Amino acid sequence: MTDLNKQFxxxxxxxxxxxxxxxxxxxxxxxxxxxxxxxxxxHGDAPGFMDFVGRAKYEAWKEIEGMxxxxxxxxxxxxxxxxxxxxx
Numbered sequence: 001m002t003d004l005n006k007q008f009x010x011x012x013x014x015x016x017x018x019x020x021x022x023x024x025x026x027x028x029x030x031x032x033x034x035x036x037x038x039x040x041x042x043h044g045d046a047p048g049f050m051d052f053v054g055r056a057k058y059e060a061w062k063e064i065e066g067m068x069x070x071x072x073x074x075x076x077x078x079x080x081x082x083x084x085x086x087x088x
Contacts, residue, residue: 008037008073011080019087028060029079035061036072 001009015030022030035042042061047054064072 004070004073004077007077011077014084015080018083022083024056026079026083028056030076031057032060032064033072033076033079036064036067037069037076040069041065 012034021027042058042065046058046062049055067075
C-alpha cells in the first residue's frame with residue numbers, strides 16, 4: 001500500500017468519526033472525492049429524478065469526472081483534515 005493510499009484509508013476512517021456531521025454540500029464533496037479516488041470516473045446510469053439523494057451523489061461525482069485518482073485522494077485527505085481542525 002502506498003503512503004497516499006494509507007493516508008486515504010486513514011482519512012476515510014477519520015471521516016466516519018467526525019464530532020459533527022458536515023453540511024450537505026461538504027458531504028457531497030467528500031462522497032465525490034472518495035468515489036473518484038477509489039473507483040475512478042463515474043459509471044452506470046444516473047439514478048432517477050425521484051431518488052434525490054442518489055441523484056445528488058451521482059451528479060457530485062460526475063462533476064469531477066476525469067480527475068486523477070491520486071489528486072482525488074489528496075483532495076479527500078485535505079478536506080477531512082480541514083474538517084477535523086474546524087470541528088476540534
